[in-house]
Amino acid sequence: MSNRIRSADVLVTSPGRNFVTLKVTTEDGVVGWGDATVNGRELAVAAYLRDHVAPLLVGRDADRIEDCWQFLYRGAYWRRGPITMAAIGAVDLALWDIRGKVLDQPVHNLLGGAVRDGILSYTHASGWTLEELKDSVDEVLSRGFRAVRAQSGVPGLDTVYGIHRGQKSYEPAGRGSSPVEEMWDARAYLRHAPRVLSALREHVGEEIELLHDAHHRLRPIEAAQLGKDLEPVRLFWLEDVTTGENQEALRLVRQHTTTPLALGEVFNTIWDCKDLITSQSIDFIRTSVMHAGGISHARRINDLAALWQVQVAPHGPSDISPITMAASLHLDLVTPNLGIHEHMGYPDVTSEVFRTTYSLADGMLHPGEAPGLGVEVDEEAAARFPYSQAYLPVARRRDGTLTDW
Numbered sequence: 001m002s003n004r005i006r007s008a009d010v011l012v013t014s015p016g017r018n019f020v021t022l023k024v025t026t027e028d029g030v031v032g033w034g035d036a037t038v039n040g041r042e043l044a045v046a047a048y049l050r051d052h053v054a055p056l057l058v059g060r061d062a063d064r065i066e067d068c069w070q071f072l073y074r075g076a077y078w079r080r081g082p083i084t085m086a087a088i089g090a091v092d093l094a095l096w097d098i099r100g101k102v103l104d105q106p107v108h109n110l111l112g113g114a115v116r117d118g119i120l121s122y123t124h125a126s127g128w129t130l131e132e133l134k135d136s137v138d139e140v141l142s143r144g145f146r147a148v149r150a151q152s153g154v155p156g157l158d159t160v161y162g163i164h165r166g167q168k169s170y171e172p173a174g175r176g177s178s179p180v181e182e183m184w185d186a187r188a189y190l191r192h193a194p195r196v197l198s199a200l201r202e203h204v205g206e207e208i209e210l211l212h213d214a215h216h217r218l219r220p221i222e223a224a225q226l227g228k229d230l231e232p233v234r235l236f237w238l239e240d241v242t243t244g245e246n247q248e249a250l251r252l253v254r255q256h257t258t259t260p261l262a263l264g265e266v267f268n269t270i271w272d273c274k275d276l277i278t279s280q281s282i283d284f285i286r287t288s289v290m291h292a293g294g295i296s297h298a299r300r301i302n303d304l305a306a307l308w309q310v311q312v313a314p315h316g317p318s319d320i321s322p323i324t325m326a327a328s329l330h331l332d333l334v335t336p337n338l339g340i341h342e343h344m345g346y347p348d349v350t351s352e353v354f355r356t357t358y359s360l361a362d363g364m365l366h367p368g369e370a371p372g373l374g375v376e377v378d379e380e381a382a383a384r385f386p387y388s389q390a391y392l393p394v395a396r397r398r399d400g401t402l403t404d405w
């Protein structure tokens, strides 16, 4: 029996949207799958994996997951950052998948076993108008969800983060060779969002959990104002109310409001999360398992958060593949301080390539009991969906200044 790595191959495929997948095969022929998708920068991470990581994996012992993580993280010298950490994350996921398959166990059993029966999840609802938003929320609730993220249009803006442009569901990345340019008006949003969310609270009653994503685009004092104005709505959380780069900003927001704060979907390491967690400036840490270097690193973030009574709420948009979704669910199942998991869902066609065994029923997710992560990739199907360039939008203020999208 040999768990040495024979090959590591990168697949870029686009069933409904672009995904970067890593396939690691051992000398015994066991295959582990990893995800390395960085939305809008897919080919950069594919090249990093193909040119700089895959050659280092061949011949290594697939059982030594932590050593491999340390080797790729410390060994790069130029460490951290989304591309490097997504690549390391993909390798880590693939090695946990192999480990589970070799031992014939689902990954959560290798991580200490389940501490809960299922994982509370939320999905997205949106509408240009309050009436459309109510209908969208009702539709989500009719599918069994008890927690819903609500995004609304803003009068005077014809594109707003989180609101779909005609198609069935919202997908921010647009196909084409350059990004769509959206317009942003913080004053208009700050006037409108509290009114809409208050009306929505009236509509759904007290027991449904409402979440809202401000998507990094407010300045600190605007963020504080929004948090304060939304207190009567009793949100489950207000997400990315300002950017997380200047972490002091969150302390300012915190001083002004008791609305729970969630942040961290663009963070890559425990170092990015450390100050916000240890200063208790946030209530939920949102790193995705893959963008934060895989299970081996994300679990350290989760444990740090536990010490400071911060809950874990993994990022789960359509732009991380079902492999990361599954990995996240295995880790959620064993994490005592889990809060909630995002489930944005995928275009139907994605399931032609990614065969999953995780489940969603009555708003609760479960990773399933298949050995490994429980996701298999159909390579023939993947080949039918070649990469096609897509970018996330950019945003400008009314005077044309580029701002955070």
Ligand code: GCO
Pocket (backbone or CB within 6 Å): 039, 172, 213, 215, 265, 315, 316, 317, 319, 342, 344, 392
């Ligand atoms: C979320 C996110 C996403 C991001 C996307 C960018 O809360 O789900 O904000 O929708 O915009 O992941 O690639």
Ligand code: MG
Pocket (backbone or CB within 6 Å): 213, 215, 239, 240, 265
């Ligand atoms: Mg978000």
